[in-house]
Amino acid sequence: MTLILKTENLNKVYRLGGFMRAKPIQALNEVNITVESDKPVVIAVVGESGSGKTTLAKTLLRLEAPTSGRVIVYDDVVAGPGAIPSRKSFLGLVQPIFQNPFEAFSRYRPVDIYLEETARRVAGMDGEAAEVAVADALKSVGLDYDQVRGKYTAQFSGGELQRISVARALIPNPKLIVADEPVSMIDASRRMIIINLFKRLRDEAGRSFVYITHDLATAYYISDFVAVMNKGRVVEFGPARQVMSDPQHDYTRLLLSSIPTTTSRWRERPRRVANG
Amino acid sequence: MIRLNDLKISYRLGTRTIDAVDGVTLTIPDNCVVGIAGESGSGKSTLMKAIYGDIQSPMYLSRGSIDYGLKGADGSPVTAENVRKEWFKTISYIPQSSMNSLNPVIRIREQFIDFPGTDSNKKRVLERARDYIGKLGLPAEAMDSYPHQLSGGMRQRMMIALATFFQPELIIADEPTTALDVVVQKDILMLLMELQEKMGNTILVVSHDMGVHYQVTHKMLIMYAGRVVEYGDTDSVFADPQHPYTKMLIDSLPTIGDDSMRGVMASQAGAGGDRAYRVEPNLIEVKPGHFVAQPARQKEEVLA
Numbered sequence: 134m135t136l137i138l139k140t141e142n143l144n145k146v147y148r149l150g151g152f153m154r155a156k157p158i159q160a161l162n163e164v165n166i167t168v169e170s171d172k173p174v175v176i177a178v179v180g181e182s183g184s185g186k187t188t189l190a191k192t193l194l195r196l197e198a199p200t201s202g203r204v205i206v207y208d209d210v211v212a213g214p215g216a217i218p219s220r221k222s223f224l225g226l227v228q229p230i231f232q233n234p235f236e237a238f239s240r241y242r243p244v245d246i247y248l249e250e251t252a253r254r255v256a257g258m259d260g261e262a263a264e265v266a267v268a269d270a271l272k273s274v275g276l277d278y279d280q281v282r283g284k285y286t287a288q289f290s291g292g293e294l295q296r297i298s299v300a301r302a303l304i305p306n307p308k309l310i311v312a313d314e315p316v317s318m319i320d321a322s323r324r325m326i327i328i329n330l331f332k333r334l335r336d337e338a339g340r341s342f343v344y345i346t347h348d349l350a351t352a353y354y355i356s357d358f359v360a361v362m363n364k365g366r367v368v369e370f371g372p373a374r375q376v377m378s379d380p381q382h383d384y385t386r387l388l389l390s391s392i393p394t395t396t397s398r399w400r401e402r403p404r405r406v407a408n409g
Numbered sequence: 410m411i412r413l414n415d416l417k418i419s420y421r422l423g424t425r426t427i428d429a430v431d432g433v434t435l436t437i438p439d440n441c442v443v444g445i446a447g448e449s450g451s452g453k454s455t456l457m458k459a460i461y462g463d464i465q466s467p468m469y470l471s472r473g474s475i476d477y478g479l480k481g482a483d484g485s486p487v488t489a490e491n492v493r494k495e496w497f498k499t500i501s502y503i504p505q506s507s508m509n510s511l512n513p514v515i516r517i518r519e520q521f522i523d524f525p526g527t528d529s530n531k532k533r534v535l536e537r538a539r540d541y542i543g544k545l546g547l548p549a550e551a552m553d554s555y556p557h558q559l560s561g562g563m564r565q566r567m568m569i570a571l572a573t574f575f576q577p578e579l580i581i582a583d584e585p586t587t588a589l590d591v592v593v594q595k596d597i598l599m600l601l602m603e604l605q606e607k608m609g610n611t612i613l614v615v616s617h618d619m620g621v622h623y624q625v626t627h628k629m630l631i632m633y634a635g636r637v638v639e640y641g642d643t644d645s646v647f648a649d650p651q652h653p654y655t656k657m658l659i660d661s662l663p664t665i666g667d668d669s670m671r672g673v674m675a676s677q678a679g680a681g682g683d684r685a686y687r688v689e690p691n692l693i694e695v696k697p698g699h700f701v702a703q704p705a706r707q708k709e710e711v712l713a
Contacts, residue, residue, distance in 0.1 A: 354663035393620030
């Protein structure tokens with residue numbers, strides 16, 4: 134068994150409001166998750182807005198320092214006391230994918246520059262090697278370098294651009310990719326392309342994912358483990374199928390019953406129109 | 410009953426024109442919820458704007474007409490020319506990202522009495538409004554707040570309150586719950602359904618989410634590339650979709666408890682998302698009240 138992700142008593146307190154009357158907001162409250170597996174996994178983190186899931190993602194990505202506690206990814210401490218000091222080696226281990234790819238890349242620079250810079254600065258490659266790495270990464274998300282070279286964000290659809298951000302994240306060969314709501318800005322009919330890409334990268338390229346979402350259906354489809362968050366706490370954690378088919382916590386049940394499905398209705402919809 | 414007759418709506422972009430809606434002929438019955446689905450760029454929002462009567466440059470009506478079949482507040486029939494006067498009274502609109510559509514610098518109560526032609530006695534209107542938002546599950550104090558003091562779900566409720574306050578005959582809701590999480594989304598949708606049943610009016614709901622459509626609509630309209638692909642009773646469309654694009658939309662999202670997609674990898678869904686469909690403007694009636702764009706069936710048989 135390999136330790137893929139572990140959080141130890143993770144806490145994050147934000148202070149809101151004025152200097153003297155600052156109100157503490159507990160965004161993460163004693164979050165303890167341990168994921169051990171022989172194979173790479175997808176860990177879904179689900180919950181409502183304000184449940185702390187994005188704060189958890191930011192902590193895993195070192196964008197926010199935890200108030201207390203620490204995070205371990207594949208035996209390396211990445212956040213909290215004793216964290217690996219080098220930013221470069223951290224970025225070689227954990228890579229982000231953000232919600233809105235149109236905001237993740239600047240509108241005024243060709244997107245392939247970002248891929249090349251990641252190869253040079255984070256993966257430490259030069260010239261030709263960087264070029265090859267970028268081409269390989271794009272190929273693994275189903276794109277051709279020539280389709281991307283020199284183009285700006287406005288020339289891509291949301292789905293294509295999100296695939297490019299996945300390609301960028303793959304370049305430094307990270308073990309864990311943290312994806313914060315990666316499909317919520319994409320057309321429903323095209324979301325599965327990204328979701329299936331994650332699945333393929335897990336099975337064929339050996340990447341693990343933390344998939345942050347409020348879409349429980351895709352979380353069920355793709356994930357091996359799921360953590361349900363509410364008000365900064367993890368209220369339920371376990372193998373995805375078990376949690377979603379036999380939820381133990383009331384909050385998990387509430388979430389599951391709120392999903393609009395195409396199999397059963399919340400209420401009868403009487404058809405009052407005689408002929409339409 | 411609203412009739413759309415061979416509607417073509419275009420945008421002028423420099424020297425080019427883009428036909429966002431191309432040859433849509435439809436009859437929308439009274440007292441029902443019609444769901445409109447289709448991907449970004451399929452012309453959903455453009456069609457909604459046209460029905461709302463909000464046709465402004467660079468958008469223009471290049472062909473066709475809309476018969477509203479509605480009576481305005483003063484009893485005269487609503488036409489494409491006077492529809493603007495009926496906004497909020499006979500026809501109202503819950504815009505996309507409506508959470509951000511409230512005026513941020515004035516209190517909610519001022520937005521309630523801000524409509525043109527509102528009952529001149531503002532005090533009485535406000536009293537009724539306070540009463541009304543209470544029925545929609547909002548605290549009366551919300552009337553005296555600024556929009557930023559309310560949560561996303563409350564702002565959305567407030568938009569619904571504004572849009573339904575005068576009991577309009579037609580409500581157009583463009584992605585009314587996209588930015589909300591599932592728990593709040595369910596509350597809002599239940600509220601909309603309840604209001605529609607009480608008022609007996611027509612609501613057009615645009616959404617990406619086929620689950621939302623299944624929950625709230627009576628009829629479904631599927632659009633693709635500016636044209637209608639399929640139109641029929643929701644139960645019929647979901648149970649027996651005729652067009653491959655409709656099938657793809659319905660099958661593309663996984664459901665909890667359904668393990669069939671977990672194992673086999675929803676490759677169809679992935680591939681289908683990138684496939685292009687050809688949609689002809691003529692609809693044929695495959696079942697009573699269930700229409701599909703013409704060549705779809707034959708084409709599919711060839712494929713099979």
